[in-house]
Amino acid sequence: MHNAVNPVSGGDHLEHGSLGQFLCNGFVSLLYSAFLLFFLTGCSESIDEPEASPVSVSVLHLETSSVRPSREFIARTAPSSKTSISARLQAEIKSIHFEEGSRVEQGQLLVRLEDTNVIADLRQAEAELTAARAEQQSASRNLQRGEEVATRGFLSAADLDKLKDRYSAAQGRLQSAEAALQRAANNLAYTEIRAPFDGWIGKLNFDVGSVVAPASGAIADIMVIDPIYVEFQLDEAEFVALRRTGQEAAETVARHLTLSLILPDGNRHSQGGALDFADISIDASTGTVAMRAVFPNSAAVLVPGLFVTLHIEGQTSEASILVPQMAVQQTIEGQFVLLVNEEQKVVQRFIQTGQRQGAMLVVESGIEAGESVIVEGMQKVRSGATVNPVPKRIDPDTGALVNPGEPTP
Structure with a gap:
């Protein structure tokens, strides 16, 4: 009985002992955590991050x-000469003697038209001329004899007048026959269409076998592109300022300008140009004046209708x-x-x-x-x-x- 353990007092003793041990262990853990945090914080403050190297730039x-004053204009190229070749009589195209897009020379045969009917008309005109000439010669001889007889009093004035009328009619028919022969000869020449000048020929609008006439339109176009025109617009205020300097001064300024072209691919045209023309009126809808420059184009790099940048520089430098x-x-x-x-x-x-x-x-x-x-x-x-x-x-x-x-x- 005396050795029995009091369950209450024993339990209290264990409970108080466990709590103290827990508090002690917790205090140690807290100190350890605080020390570790302080250590880590101190380390982080003492270590400097490496700075990034500067970025390289060009x-x-x-x-x-030294720069000369200059201006740039959006311009467009145009042929310096252009013509449309077309038929001058109604006929069938017999043969074509050029390649589209090729260079042609003045007088070169381009198109030959069917000439059978034209040759027949020419032969007929020649025969009518022969007959008219014979009739005129006969009337001339009769008139000459009549005048000789009339001087001797054997031919009345009325009969002499009739001989004169016949001669005049025969002379008229002869002239008409000569004109008909000339027209027939011209028509025969028109069956051969030739280049009027050196240039480049464009697209063929009719094929062999097509019947063409003056109203049919162009068979093809021929253009001169060397030299070539460059057309641009000048603001009305600048144009008036240029005109105010006087015609002679304006021409002097124009002669001393340097003109160059920048092509659509960004390259510069190899040859320089010069101002060629300024219109005498201002376009009311745009407030600009039509201007034109001319450029050599021996290599045929520039073609009509090309958009280019016209660069104009003055003579003095700044x-x-x-x-x-x-x-x-x-x-x-x-x-x-x-x-x-x-x-x-x-x-x-x-x-x-x-x-x-x-x-x-x-x-x-x-x-x-x-x-x-x-x-x-x-x-x-x-x-x-x-x-x-x-x-x-x-x-x-x-x-x-x-x-x-x-x-x-």
């Missing part, structure tokens, strides 16, 4: 260049800064470029540009000589970013970039 060092077109960006606020300053940081700069010079634009304001503009890698940077500028050179005509020291392509 830059162009801007310099002052000091200007040129910026590549590829470097200029556009927003609703205007045009801007990205520059790299002395700290190798990107700077955005809004600019005003003027005329185009090949792949370059003339800067009117916003940039100074000596600054470096980004020409490649603009999409990888923003204003204020540090960059690694890589110097480049540019071909001002094509816009091709090369490294310094390398030849321009």
Whole structure:
């Protein structure tokens, strides 16, 4: 009985012992966690993240260049001469003697028409002329004899007048027969259609066997494309200013202009041109004046109807800064470029540009000589970013970039 364990007191003792051990173990765990957090925090603060290397961009060092004032116009080529070959009488096409799109020479046979009926008409005209000539000669002899007899008083005046009338009628029929023979000869010549001048012949609109007539329209067109015309429009204000300088001064200015053509593929025409014509009236619907330039075209590169860019340069030069077109960006606020300053940081700069010079634009304001503009890698940077500028050179005509020291392509 005395050795029995009190279940209540024993249970209380175990319960109090377990709680103390739990609290002790929890306190140690808490300290360990705090120490670990402090250690990790301290390590993270003491380790610096590596900075990213600056982005490389291509830059162009801007310099002052000598630039002649210029203008560009959207223009269209046209033949300097053009004619349509057509039939001058009704006949069947017998043969074709040219290839479409080929070059032809003046006097070259192009089309031969059926001439059977024309030759028959010519023979008939020749026979009628022979008969008319014989009748005229007979009437002339009779009149001559009548006049001799009349002088001796053996022929009345009335009979003499009849002889004169017969001679006049025969003379008229002779002239009519000569004209008919000339028409028949002309018609025979018209059965051969020849080139009126040197040029290029276009599409054939009728085939062999087709019956053509003057009202049938063109059989084909012949055009002169060397030289070739380039037609463009000049604003009425500029035209009036040009006219105000006087005819002689305007002609002097025109003689000293340099004209060149930029073709649709971006290449420049190998031969220069000159102003050729200015209209004397202004188109009321467009407010422009029709202008024309003429260009040599010995290689036949230019064809009529081609859209080209006409580049006109003045004689005097001005000091200007040129910026590549590829470097200029556009927003609703205007045009801007990205520059790299002395700290190798990107700077955005809004600019005003003027005329185009090949792949370059003339800067009117916003940039100074000596600054470096980004020409490649603009999409990888923003204003204020540090960059690694890589110097480049540019071909001002094509816009091709090369490294310094390398030849321009």
